Amino acid sequence: MSLTDEKVFDLEKKALAIRKSIITMLIEAGSGHTAGPLGMADIFTYLYFVALRHDPKNPSWEDRDRFVLSNGHICPVLYATMAHAGYFPVHELMTLRKFGARLQGHPHREWLSALETSSGPLGSGLSQAVGMALAERITAGRTSPKQFYCFTGDGELDCGQIWEAAMLAGKEKIQNLTVVIDRNNIQIDGFTEDIMPLNPLADKWRSFNWHVQEIDGHNFRMIEEAFGQARAVFDRPSVIIANTIPSRGIPDFEGKFEWHGKPPQTDEEKKTALDALRTLSGKLKNEHSTL
Amino acid sequence: MLNPEQKLNQKVFSHDVEQLPIRKGFGEGLLFAAEKDERVVGLCADLTDSTVMNLFKAKFPTRFIEMGVAEQNLASVASGMAAMGKIPFITSYAMFSPGRNWEQIRTTICYNNVPVKIAGSHAGVSVGPDGGTHQAIEDIAIMRVIPRMVVISPCDAIEARKATLAAAQSPDPTYIRLAREKTPIITTEATPFTIGKAHIIFHPEGTQKADVGIIATGALVHKALVAAQKLSQHGIFVKVLNVATIKPLDEEAVWRLAHETKAIVTVEEHQIKGGLGGAVAECLAVHYPVPIEFIGVHDVFGQSGTPEELIEHYGMGESHIITAVRKVILRKK
Numbered sequence: 092m093s094l095t096d097e098k099v100f101d102l103e104k105k106a107l108a109i110r111k112s113i114i115t116m117l118i119e120a121g122s123g124h125t126a127g128p129l130g131m132a133d134i135f136t137y138l139y140f141v142a143l144r145h146d147p148k149n150p151s152w153e154d155r156d157r158f159v160l161s162n163g164h165i166c167p168v169l170y171a172t173m174a175h176a177g178y179f180p181v182h183e184l185m186t187l188r189k190f191g192a193r194l195q196g197h198p199h200r201e202w203l204s205a206l207e208t209s210s211g212p213l214g215s216g217l218s219q220a221v222g223m224a225l226a227e228r229i230t231a232g233r234t235s236p237k238q239f240y241c242f243t244g245d246g247e248l249d250c251g252q253i254w255e256a257a258m259l260a261g262k263e264k265i266q267n268l269t270v271v272i273d274r275n276n277i278q279i280d281g282f283t284e285d286i287m288p289l290n291p292l293a294d295k296w297r298s299f300n301w302h303v304q305e306i307d308g309h310n311f312r313m314i315e316e317a318f319g320q321a322r323a324v325f326d327r328p329s330v331i332i333a334n335t336i337p338s339r340g341i342p343d344f345e346g347k348f349e350w351h352g353k354p355p356q357t358d359e360e361k362k363t364a365l366d367a368l369r370t371l372s373g374k375l376k377n378e379h380s381t382l
Numbered sequence: 383m384l385n386p387e388q389k390l391n392q393k394v395f396s397h398d399v400e401q402l403p404i405r406k407g408f409g410e411g412l413l414f415a416a417e418k419d420e421r422v423v424g425l426c427a428d429l430t431d432s433t434v435m436n437l438f439k440a441k442f443p444t445r446f447i448e449m450g451v452a453e454q455n456l457a458s459v460a461s462g463m464a465a466m467g468k469i470p471f472i473t474s475y476a477m478f479s480p481g482r483n484w485e486q487i488r489t490t491i492c493y494n495n496v497p498v499k500i501a502g503s504h505a506g507v508s509v510g511p512d513g514g515t516h517q518a519i520e521d522i523a524i525m526r527v528i529p530r531m532v533v534i535s536p537c538d539a540i541e542a543r544k545a546t547l548a549a550a551q552s553p554d555p556t557y558i559r560l561a562r563e564k565t566p567i568i569t570t571e572a573t574p575f576t577i578g579k580a581h582i583i584f585h586p587e588g589t590q591k592a593d594v595g596i597i598a599t600g601a602l603v604h605k606a607l608v609a610a611q612k613l614s615q616h617g618i619f620v621k622v623l624n625v626a627t628i629k630p631l632d633e634e635a636v637w638r639l640a641h642e643t644k645a646i647v648t649v650e651e652h653q654i655k656g657g658l659g660g661a662v663a664e665c666l667a668v669h670y671p672v673p674i675e676f677i678g679v680h681d682v683f684g685q686s687g688t689p690e691e692l693i694e695h696y697g698m699g700e701s702h703i704i705t706a707v708r709k710v711i712l713r714k715k
Contacts, residue, residue, distance in 0.1 A: 208490070215461075215486055218455045218486075219458050222462020222465070223465055225463060229444060229468070230466070251454070256458070
């Protein structure tokens, strides 16, 4: 069943609110990553408001699905989405990276217990998600209703450990695991295909015995379709290569690797970012004026 | 004489003392722990027989995961399993785990504070002919520096079995250091074992005061005992403290021994820098500074040879311990 127009509009509004939170929290923090969080805002919105079985008021609910963010540096989008989903007050986002704050510069589950794991050093999230799924299989067998999700960056795929985990998941046929790769083609030093080419990326995962899909990571109907397909696969782990635009929503920043690891800093940059999101807001209302 | 309170193996000084590999005690302890607690799972990086995880694998095949030669994945998959309520034991050679996967252990296990148990086998130069690539002599240092990590270095197979069981029952990330070669059995079933407790296993007879305190860990504890026995025959009296838990260090036991003897010799099959010697020096520098002599590897790599040849070559034999005791006595004020 595909999403209704109303539902798509609702998700787009939520994603925009999350993007606004990302920019305001980054401006307040004075450091942090911009491109990845904005690029993944749509998929995070879909995960937390549609896909994930969870209870923000009872984060330790035993039967919840598990979500592991492997590339911890995009945590502004994780925190913003969690806040908008009701895990903690939206105003707490303004404490990002501050001394004593629960919203550490990279996620730490001891500070924020609703997280499934801590992350930051790249390449180890997929292993943890595989471990969680294996543990569940030992406890509850292959028919457990729990789904396991892991989001990774594309630059992160340079890490050998990712492929160790991919090999194990393929070998163990972990069918309730869905990985989403943020395929935004940038990493700190430049474009991924210049730094360390990943293509043919889909073929790599297929050769590790994974079910592979490629989508536009900003199209909610495609996201919905891909998550549904991934859940339906019963004999393999599933990976969704989500083509995203880094810094999506702020045209002047979009696609530029320079925005990987810094927030809007000058007054002009801040104005550019906030104005762009305001424009997006107006555009969204216009597009859906019939709803 | 052996400390009678410790109920040690009375044959420990005899030539026909029973010998077993310390890693075998781990394998038996893991099996026992798994029988007692179904949360215990086992993961191995292609060394199931030589790390003696095969006993567990045979009895609990569905709770065993073969990881292949992938130690970084080994550590982090275990972290994920622990997050779901399991008590994972992961095994490889110490050189590869914790040698190769230090950051994964730091971040995904210790920073996350999950109860993963890391068993590193074939530690020390006594691995022998395989040579320096396979001789982990830095593992204590790299594990004890990580916050929350408990570091256990059993002296024989029986103590390894008890340590493994105790580790399974503890909520802490834990590193258990194991040796490959057969080593003499020092303890018995009745010998006390608690994580974090060090015990005096040898002391002078009657009211005779000890001149030196020997603080030893792991496979070399037996050599420390033999050296202590020989010294007592020459009128030099020592106490031997078996430090099975290097972290948290039993600081009170170390401090008491230094206070009584005013001179310490540390003994370990590991680099002096950062190992047991380092831990003892850190403790005594603060609480009770006394002269210390260090038996261990002096900032070099190992090489091929028989275990005995290598222990002698790198200065960790009985004669070296005896010399160190004599030397530290001369440094006493």
